[in-house]
Structures are given as C-alpha cells and as structure tokens.
Amino acid sequence: MIKTENIKKVFGKNEVLKGISTTIDKGEVVTVIGPSGSGKSTFLRCLNLLEEPTSGHIYINGEAITDRAVNKMEVRKNIGMVFQHFHLFPHMTVLENVTYAPQKVKGMSKKEAEQTGKNLLARVGMTDKEKAYPNRLSGGQKQRVAIARALAMEPEMMLFDEPTSALDPEMVKEVLDVMKGLAETGMTMVIVTHEMNFAKEVADRVLFLDEGVLMEETDPITFFSNPSTTRAQRFLKKVL
Amino acid sequence: MNLDFSQIVPYIPFILEGIGATLKFVSVSILAGFILGTILAIFKITGFWPLKLFADVYTSIFRGTPLILQLMIIYLAIPQLTGYDISAFLSAVLAFGLNSAAYISEIIRAGIMAVDKGQTEAAKALGVPYRTMMLHIILPQAFKNILPALMNEFITLTKESALVSTIGYLDLMRRAQIAGADLYRNFEPLFFAGVIYWVMVTILTLIGRYVERRMRQSD
Numbered sequence: 151m152i153k154t155e156n157i158k159k160v161f162g163k164n165e166v167l168k169g170i171s172t173t174i175d176k177g178e179v180v181t182v183i184g185p186s187g188s189g190k191s192t193f194l195r196c197l198n199l200l201e202e203p204t205s206g207h208i209y210i211n212g213e214a215i216t217d218r219a220v221n222k223m224e225v226r227k228n229i230g231m232v233f234q235h236f237h238l239f240p241h242m243t244v245l246e247n248v249t250y251a252p253q254k255v256k257g258m259s260k261k262e263a264e265q266t267g268k269n270l271l272a273r274v275g276m277t278d279k280e281k282a283y284p285n286r287l288s289g290g291q292k293q294r295v296a297i298a299r300a301l302a303m304e305p306e307m308m309l310f311d312e313p314t315s316a317l318d319p320e321m322v323k324e325v326l327d328v329m330k331g332l333a334e335t336g337m338t339m340v341i342v343t344h345e346m347n348f349a350k351e352v353a354d355r356v357l358f359l360d361e362g363v364l365m366e367e368t369d370p371i372t373f374f375s376n377p378s379t380t381r382a383q384r385f386l387k388k389v390l
Numbered sequence: 391m392n393l394d395f396s397q398i399v400p401y402i403p404f405i406l407e408g409i410g411a412t413l414k415f416v417s418v419s420i421l422a423g424f425i426l427g428t429i430l431a432i433f434k435i436t437g438f439w440p441l442k443l444f445a446d447v448y449t450s451i452f453r454g455t456p457l458i459l460q461l462m463i464i465y466l467a468i469p470q471l472t473g474y475d476i477s478a479f480l481s482a483v484l485a486f487g488l489n490s491a492a493y494i495s496e497i498i499r500a501g502i503m504a505v506d507k508g509q510t511e512a513a514k515a516l517g518v519p520y521r522t523m524m525l526h527i528i529l530p531q532a533f534k535n536i537l538p539a540l541m542n543e544f545i546t547l548t549k550e551s552a553l554v555s556t557i558g559y560l561d562l563m564r565r566a567q568i569a570g571a572d573l574y575r576n577f578e579p580l581f582f583a584g585v586i587y588w589v590m591v592t593i594l595t596l597i598g599r600y601v602e603r604r605m606r607q608s609d
C-alpha cells in the first residue's frame with residue numbers, strides 16, 4: 151500500500167533522511183523507533199507530503215505521490231495524521247473539529263458529517279464533550295478528539311507522530327487503548343513512538359531509524375529480544 | 391480672561407453634525423483599510439514574491455510618507471492628472487483607507503504569524519485547501535489575537551481624521567473652525583470640539599476593553 155524508494159531529505163546542508171526504502175502493507179501496524187533527531191518525524195511527514203522528499207519516490211496504492219503533477223490535497227484526504235501536540239482547532243467545538251473537514255473537503259452534508267462525527271466521538275469515548283471547546287479538555291481527551299478528527303475523513307491509513315509524548319503519564323493509556331482498538335479494525339498505521347511496550351504488543355513490524363538510515367526492519371519480538379545492529383542494541387539498552 | 395461659552399450655543403447643532411460626518415468617513419475608511427489590509431497581509435505571507443514585493447512596497451510608501459501629503463495628492467494632484475474632480479469625502483476615505491490598510495496589513499500579518507504553525511499542518515493533513523484554511527482556520531484565530539491592536543488603529547484614525555478639515559470636508563474639526571471664524575473667537579469652539587473628540591475616543595477605548603474582556607473569558 152505504501153512503498154518508499156530511496157527517499158532522501160536534506161534541510162540546508164543537513165541530510166536528515168539518507169535513502170529510506172520500505173514497504174508497508176494494507177492493514178499493517180508499523181512503529182518507527184529511534185533516537186531523537188534520527189529523522190522519524192521527517193520520514194512520517196514525507197508520507198503525507200507535509201515534507202517533500204529531496205529525492206526518491208513514494209507510491210501509495212501504486213501511484214507515485216512524489217510526482218510533481220500529483221495534487222497533494224488529494225493524497226492527504228486519504229491519509230490521517232495525529233500530532234504530538236494535537237493541533238485541534240481552538241475556535242471550534244469538539245464536534246465542529248470532527249465535522250469540519252468532511253464538510254469542507256469531502257462536501258459531506260452537515261447532517262451526515264455530524265452523524266459520522268458523533269459515532270466517532272462515541273468510539274473514542276468523547277460523546278459527553280462534543281459541545282466543549284478544546285481548551286476545556288485534558289491532553290488525553292484532546293488526543294482522542296484529534297484521532298476522531300482524522301478518522302472522520304475515512305482515511306485508508308493513519309500516521310501518528312509521538313501521539314502520547316506530550317501527555318501526563320496517567321493519560322497515556324486511554325490514547326493507546328484507542329489506537330489499539332483502531333489497529334484491531336485493520337487500519338493501516340504508521341506510528342512514531344517511544345512507547346516500547348506498545349510497539350511490542352501492537353506492532354506487526356518495527357522500523358529502527360538512526361541518523362537518517364533505516365538500520366533495522368523486523369518483527370517486534372526479534373527487534374526487542376535480538377536486535378542485529380549494535381546501534382539498535384545500544385539504543386534499546388538506553389530506553390528499556 | 392476673555393471667555394464666553396454662551397456664544398457658541400447657536401453653533402452647537404452645526405458642530406455636533408460633524409460627529410456624524412467624522413464617524414461616517416472613519417468607519418468607511420477603517421472598513422476599506424481592513425479589507426485591503428487583509429488582502430495585503432495574505433500577499434505578504436504567500437510564497438509568491440511579486441505579490442509580497444507589491445505589498446511590502448505599498449506598506450513602505452504609505453507608512454513612509456505623511457498622511458496629509460497622501461490626502462493632498464489624492465484631493466489636489468489626482469484631479470490635475472486625470473481631470474476627474476474628486477469629492478472631499480471620497481478623497482478622505484481613499485487616503486485614510488489606503489493609509490490604514492498599510493498599518494492594518496502589518497497588524498494582520500503579525501497576527502497570522504502568531505497562529506501556531508501546527509494549525510496549518512493539521513489543516514493540510516486533513517486535505518483542506520489553502521484558501522479554505524485561511525478563511526476558516528487561520529484568520530479567525532489571527533483576528534481574535536489582534537482585535538485590541540485593530541481597536542487602537544480605529545482610535546488613531548478617529549483622532550487623525552481631523553486632518554480632512556484641510557481639504558474642506560465638513561467634519562467635526564472643520565465645523566469648529568468655521569464657527570470660530572464666524573464668531574471671531576476660536577477658543578470656545580475648538581475646546582468644544584476637543585471635548586467631543588475625547589468623548590468619542592474614550593467610548594471607543596471602553597468598547598475595546600469590553601471586547602477584550604469578553605474574549606479573555608471565552609479562552
């Protein structure tokens with residue numbers, strides 16, 4: 151479903167991605183792990199073209215989205231993204247956050263969008279807050295709304311960039327539980343995370359990035375018990 | 391001391407009519423300045439350099455020259471060039487509108503820049519097109535942040551509006567001057583006009599504070 155071919159990203163003189171090639175299948179849950187500054191976010195942001203790769207190709211369902219002629223907006227409609235700092239629209243209520251894009255981007259009627267939105271809010275356990283503004287919510291609640299907002303576009307895949315890193319510890323679980331539920335529905339997910347237990351438990355595959363290089367790409371059991379590179383061994387010793 | 395306020399009594403209705411005249415052209419000007427300023431602000435933040443250059447040069451010219459000069463050019467010089475006899479009202483609105491657009495565009499630009507970059511990213515990631523995003527996501531947040539600064543601009547404009555008396559527009563200031571000339575006494579009508587300006591500005595300031603407080607409550 152997603153295929154990256156030797157993607158490189160250079161910021162000024164800093165080569166942040168040094169040729170990443172991988173394939174992510176439909177329904178797969180992939181976690182991206184690595185030290186700070188290794189290029190995890192950049193890699194993830196390339197997948198929905200928030201960053202344009204300096205070179206290389208990305209294919210989604212066989213279509214080369216890195217072609218100049220491709221409409222980025224069309225690509226993004228199909229890919230949900232969840233950010234570390236939520237980025238809910240502060241001037242809209244929870245329900246408005248969730249129904250905005252389906253109406254404005256997909257041309258859904260307000261009624262239909264609200265129906266879908268309410269179902270999604272129920273799914274992330276936020277029904278009772280649909281009329282609240284984001285500043286009235288806790289971090290965990292905000293992130294659950296952000297997930298619902300992304301899902302409202304009915305994307306084929308979801309990208310998560312450290313969705314629990316900005317949360318107080320007691321709120322991490324509620325967000326991870328929503329993500330687990332989503333994984334069980336067969337959603338294709340790419341997740342940058344520092345939650346090693348979550349990666350172990352939920353991921354089909356782990357991508358280990360270090361200094362812009364995809365060092366390892368294996369199932370989580372192998373990765374966590376028997377990493378093949380010394381870089382990964384050193385990283386795991388530090389974080390586990 | 392030679393003071394006699396009773397003499398201006400017959401002129402009071404005449405001077406008071408100036409309030410309407412002043413407020414009318416200041417409101418039209420600020421509205422024009424706001425619309426044009428928003429457009430200029432968007433020019434300034436687009437990646438398309440000719441638009442940015444245009445907006446930057448525009449701002450630099452209107453902020454870098456005296457407002458009274460701009461007013462004179464519009465009122466006196468343009469008829470000379472075009473043969474079109476422009477009215478005092480239209481000249482005033484044009485000069486003040488174009489001038490405040492330059493200031494307002496800077497205020498709005500700063501307001502847009504102050505909106506968290508994550509908002510743009512979230513909107514982009516949802517596939518929201520640029521114009522829609524600007525209209526529904528970025529500008530509402532920017533305007534909320536800059537409302538106090540806009541109110542200030544409104545106040546400044548109200549005070550500076552007295553400049554249009556120089557082109558014969560019958561605003562508050564001009565009417566006070568006429569009354570003064572008729573009476574051969576300037577202090578009383580000017581003092582009276584001063585009080586009215588002060589009251590108008592104070593009311594605007596209070597409205598501004600009220601709006602600001604309301605906004606803080608909604609945060």
Ligand SMILES: Nc1ncnc2c1ncn2[C@@H]1O[C@H](COP(=O)(O)OP(=O)(O)OP(=O)(O)O)[C@@H](O)[C@H]1O
Pocket residue numbers: 161164166184185186187188189190191192193
């Ligand atoms: N827009 C940008 N302009 C310039 N440099 C950037 C930009 N975005 C990222 N970088 C640089 O690219 C490198 C990789 O950044 P990236 O955010 O992808 O790392 P990361 O693996 O996500 O790290 P973290 O775990 O801290 O989030 C860093 O050195 C960062 O400073």
Ligand SMILES: [Mg+2]
Pocket residue numbers: 190191192311312
């Ligand atoms: Mg990151």
